[in-house]
Amino acid sequence: MARFLALPKNDPVIASLSMADVTMAPEARAEQVTRVMEARRRLGAQTRGPEPAARARMRSAEIVSHPEETTSVTGVMVFDMADPEELERLKTDLPNYEVVEDLPLSLIPPVRATAGHSEAEGLDLWHLDAVAVANARAAGFGGTGRGVGVAILDTGVDEVAEIAGRVASAFRLDRSTSEPVAIQTEDTEGHGTHVAGLVAGSQVGVAPEAELMNYIMIPNALGNISDFIFAIDFVARRPEISILNMSAGIPGFHGAMKSSVGLLKRMGILPVVAVGNEGPNTSRSPGNYTEVLSVGAANRHGRVASFSSGGSMVADAQSYTVPDLVAPGAEVTSCVMGGGYEAWDGSSMATPLVSGIAALILERLPTITLPDLKEEIIGVLQPLSGVDALRQGGGLLQLPSHMWQAVS
Template identity: 35%
Template sequence: MSSLSKLLKEALAQPPSAAQARPAKLKRHLLVFHTEKGYRLCLKHLRANKVHPFKAIRCLRAVLCRFPLHADLTPLRQHALVKRVEADRRLRIHNVGPRSGSRARLHASCASNRPPQVVPWGIRRIGAPLLFSRNQGKQIRVAVLDTGIARHPDLKIAGGVNTIDGGSSLDDNGHGTHVAGTIAALNNRFGVVGAAPRASLYAVKAFNQFGTGYVSDLVEGIDWCIRNRMQVINMSFGLLTNSPSLRTMIRKAHKQGIVLTASAGNNGAKSGGLDYPARYPETIAVAASTREGRIASFSSRGAGIDVAAPGQAICSTYLNRGYASLDGTSMACPHASGTAALLLRANPRLTPARVKKLMKATARPLKGYSPLAQGAGVLNAARAVRLA
């Protein structure tokens, strides 16, 4: 069998046309190894041959490489040291509001930077304010795996990381900041209030300013959450196909006792199923409901939905110290994350499976919708915490 170094050299070799002025198109793949030996051999070859850019992902014993578009990776896949060669798939955040880069719809009651405090309809609908006199999710560590979190007077950020390039974890899109506000906007005298206003927010930036990211960045983000002992991870994004690497990390986080919430997807009634990671049984898959007590038309349907939560016209924190109203299962998911923080504050011994069970057992079913649309029904944080 050919040596790993030789196979890497052949796969990474640029075709003759690459010598021309126009650079060759490249494709991103993760090389995942069975053992530490293969992982280290790969890194040694890449460094010796000054192959850049690449990323070492220790938690998976994987290396991210960029291969020429038409490179034949079959010999690498068949090498004894290689566990798999996986495309580093691109994925998007799950909001159906304004497209990235455009202006968000300003909420009527949140038009200024410091408006009098309002309780968003979604927070009120799940009953979170009924708990605030005794439970606001104090010090429960919640990671927002998203576009980052912007500095905002209505948010208190405890820390964060950027897994894209190691730079700032500040938000340059708006999505992550909006999600963070629904989870834990402060219970002060202005702006909005989140489901768990005293939870500790952590920004795990794995998506760029356009709301796109790669599996490799998510893998590193989840690994950071495990190493830094996060208790809840909010995942308001989706992938149409399964990623074995993402699956591995979801399982690892779940085994470490982390509650994982995931948005179901925005593909509507004819979606044919949920997006990943919401399809994974370790997650709490969240559909979107409306103020009128319906399941939102954009909310994906399919087996595996656990609960629904408010996801239309959701007012929350945004860029430039402002507030905005957005739609999407992205906006529904953080209601579940905030509820998880309240549950863990009420009973720190709860397992992820028990948190999910409590949410489902206390949800309010909507008339006229099957479990394929709403799961057990609309989230009820107040009832769930009473049973914790």
């Protein structure tokens, strides 16, 4: 028995949603969620789902998630089927869907760069200097990202001292029901804790009062596209979440997650995704989609880290480059599972710094629209001298100067 996804083609629900007038304030997001849910229900009533022939064939399949029967906002149907011939017939009977196999989705693995520290004193926080957060704080900037919701789709988050009280909620997928269930916060592998610290750590983090959602999407660093779809469906329905942070992907370009990521944008959520750690002329999906803020890694010497992915892309008749930007991602210190601190290398370390800066901007400008938030980030990047745009995108992440230079 293999698992498959039926992805809606030219989804009319997504096409009907306007981004321009939707702010990222929770109340505006809640209204957008309601609009999407109502549109899905109307579409289901109009179409009555798959054609009769397809419904008959699907009796031989085990339906895991069906948009007509759940509170799905993505419109993706997930099912298990054993017979390859029946699957091919089903594809013919579902002309409005693209049926794809559920592929593995894995953590973008970092490298532990230095030995750990047990205490917070004397930590190397070069990453905060590089993105102007340290200078801003020295000048009197008091932004903390307070109240801004950031979903960490990762291996989990351990409740260590550095981020004590910052995990507002925690969930993992119940595979027997394909529904997320609330849990006590935990980390299954350790990666997510390091990431969470860089968003909201009291010493190492950019936005120390952001509110984190710990969503275990890749337990023990492994998952599938369907796990991503279920996570997106859940997070998109949570008005308190404004930013999604993710450091997992499939090597190369795979479009199966593209429409769901596009839905996030139209619902006022900023997806911030690591591009990969396999070096030049490589990338991972969804970190290579135009719908995300694609993040690569820079080092302390003003260069792009050798492991950071990036390059030219051609997809959906578009030519573009990834990443969109770089942030500190080499020898970056954060908290680790069980307590203490370690410096790690990876685009996974760069990505939460971008999420943290986005949280600071949202704290200051809570009714900003998503396009304007992206412009606040992209518009102030610092180009790295002598570095090809294929490697750095627009340049190095910076806290917008208008948010702090007036303070001094």
